[in-house]
Amino acid sequence: MGGEHDSLPALLRTWRKRTKVREIQGLTASGRRAECLTQRDVARLVGVSERWYGAFERGVEAAYSPVFLNRLSSLFRLSPAERQTLYLKVLGHPPAPTGSVSAGAVSEIDVQLLQQFLDNQDPAPAFATDLAWNVIAYNGALLHWFPWVSVEVNQMRWILLAPEARYQLVSWRRDWARPLLGRIRYERAHHPNNEVLIRLERDVLAGSTDVREMWELREVADSSPGRLRRLRLPCHRGREVAVRIVAMRLMYGESLYVNVLLPDPAGDEDVI
Template identity: 60%
Template sequence: MDSRNGHVEGGKPDGESLPELLRSWRRRMNPRAIPGLTVSGRRSEGLTQRDVARLTGVSERWYGSLERGKEAAYSADFLDRLSSVLGLSRTERHALYVRAVGHPPALAAVPEAGAAAEMDEVLQKFLDSQAPNPAFVTDLAWNMIGYNGPCVDWLPWAAYQANQMRWSFLVPEAREQLVNWEQDWARPYLGQIRYERAHHPKNEALRQLERDILAGSPTARKIWDRREIVEHVDGDLRRLRLPYHRGREVAVRIIAMRPIRSDLLRVIVLMEDCPRADDD
């Protein structure tokens, strides 16, 4: 039996179907806890199909097809967005993949072992201490290896062993959420990738990152030909338009640093830049 119809390899019980699981996961969500959703006048608890479609950036018809169990080439990006919106655990995300596309999620970007080992309790406490500002840690190839609670609130994709650069260039929603995407984000990011590639020419993760982004984004290929080099974006002011802020633009100051004890890690804090009262 096809795993998309409920069967799981290894002799495990079939369990609930994909439509049953999705309906259950929708109904357990509290729409009042999700910024930007209109909840007045609702007759039932949980998220509607329309809510989920809006939050994942697809049409209601497209999401409805998935919830009816229709087989299609659902992308990993869409399934990960859906996992974030529905607040799925790792086990539930695994079940979603198996039932939707017939196989478990792949680890598209695995943090390097050396960098992951450097992510210790002390560094995690530092990230947590940055609240309410989002803070996270990546390895040289921008694979997420640590983050605090506000980071996941602002950027839900960070919870799934994500890669900062792949999300920025290969996920369509990034162009809406990173305001002035090409000039303020894409160009500096590609300059940083070129800088790290020059300083770590044998790093296979960086090489693969470059290949993936240039293969998946025509705009990135055009910008890459400018041969711009950027060491870091520490102190730069950028704007975000995230679902967490209900579509309101938020200015952030990017604080970038590396621990003295390790050249494998990159620590980023997004400090919200609030206008002073006398600026009004």
């Protein structure tokens, strides 16, 4: 796992030192303490011992798990390229794909061009998904708003099953969960034999009693781009932010969507 400037230890130190303590919820920042995370901080936040993480940062080889690498990627807010580099240096292969609806859909597009387009939307968070809401690319602004994207790459599973989503997505049941369950029902009707969508439906229903109860309402919904929604995110220090989500289907990939979250100051004025 070695090499000089771009060795794993050098990269890990760089990523750790650029992660500011004040950006991490639950850590107290004061004086020099606000500059960067220590190895002890990282170990506690990803759930390992300080000695264990110290060995990892020194490049000691061991059977490191994808779960650990995902937690580290989320903590350091690694970009997709950085996360892939971490996997390659530690495990010798990139992160496993989550399984897209159409295996050929991603290969048909210019991934670098798609990433450039998303990056150009900065400072607005932007991301691309396949038909089953697997996030296949995103920009740095989205990672800053939603650090989970480097760990849980399915948008629908996070929204419907993650406990923190119910707090961070204002009016979670009315504005997020019910409309998105309607989207799942809509796509399932259009793709009744699609195994990825079948598995998604099964997983979200199995994961939450509330989701099962809302599913029984049998609501159907197509996309509703531009509708005002509100977020309450750690990166905004809990202040509610209003956004309008612009969703676009790519011409050369029917199962690929680009989503841009446009902050709406006028919507913020209505927040009490």
